[in-house]
Amino acid sequence: GAVVSQHPSWVICKSGTSVKIECRSLDFQATTMFWYRQFPKQSLMLMATSNEGSKATYEQGVEKDKFLINHASLTLSTLTVTSAHPEDSSFYICSANVGRGNEKLFFGSGTQLSVL
Amino acid sequence: DAKTTQPNSMESNEEEPVHLPCNHSTISGTDYIHWYRQLPSQGPEYVIHGLTSNVNNRMASLAIAEDRKSSTLILHRATLRDAAVYYCILRRRWGNQFYFGTGTSLTVIP
Numbered sequence: 152g153a154v155v156s157q158h159p160s161w162v163i164c165k166s167g168t169s170v171k172i173e174c175r176s177l178d179f180q181a182t183t184m185f186w187y188r189q190f191p192k193q194s195l196m197l198m199a200t201s202n203e204g205s206k207a208t209y210e211q212g213v214e215k216d217k218f219l220i221n222h223a224s225l226t227l228s229t230l231t232v233t234s235a236h237p238e239d240s241s242f243y244i245c246s247a248n249v250g251r252g253n254e255k256l257f258f259g260s261g262t263q264l265s266v267l
Numbered sequence: 268d269a270k271t272t273q274p275n276s277m278e279s280n281e282e283e284p285v286h287l288p289c290n291h292s293t294i295s296g297t298d299y300i301h302w303y304r305q306l307p308s309q310g311p312e313y314v315i316h317g318l319t320s321n322v323n324n325r326m327a328s329l330a331i332a333e334d335r336k337s338s339t340l341i342l343h344r345a346t347l348r349d350a351a352v353y354y355c356i357l358r359r360r361w362g363n364q365f366y367f368g369t370g371t372s373l374t375v376i377p
Contacts (some may be wrong), residue, residue, distance in 0.1 A: 155310075155376040157310070180343070185364065185365065187367075194354070194367045194370055195305075195354075196367075197364060197365070197366055200363065200364060201371060210352060213330075242308075243309075244310045246365075248363070255301065255313045256311075256313065256365055257313070258303075258308050258312070259310050261308070261309060261310045263308070
């Protein structure tokens, strides 16, 4: 099956710093990628939809200036958590469609962000 | 997007079949029913999906009610590796986003 690689797996940073998370589709081109966050014992919450070459579409309540998404190529999308604070500590997961239409999603392994 | 309702948790004995239910009474005609599962500290993994007819693959079977207002994921022989949170998700045929509900946490008892 298709592989989505997410890096890093975990990151610890100081409050006020920015953190970049990468999501790569290794063996397919992903025109659309999705970013989720997940708090402990909770479900995944969709943050934004990232389309190659255009601005991301953010879900209601998600600060676009806080969570910068760049999808510059068909195989790479990045999420930058700017000026991170302890409340941004969470499990961040990216996913990608293999093709158009109602195809299944492939997910990255997630990034655990801890902000001190 | 239409909402799904699943039990919070279920238990099964190892090597026995497991039937995980999902209610989606507001499903529209163009909504596909998807199932994913998530092991601890990992990203979700695709299990199966369907529209109207029952579906089988190497991981599981999906039984869809005739009125499509409910569906059941069937694991034919539960193993310890099947312990996970199982999510039932509706996805608009011409749409794109996946919205996750609360899911069912499956415990497999040795």
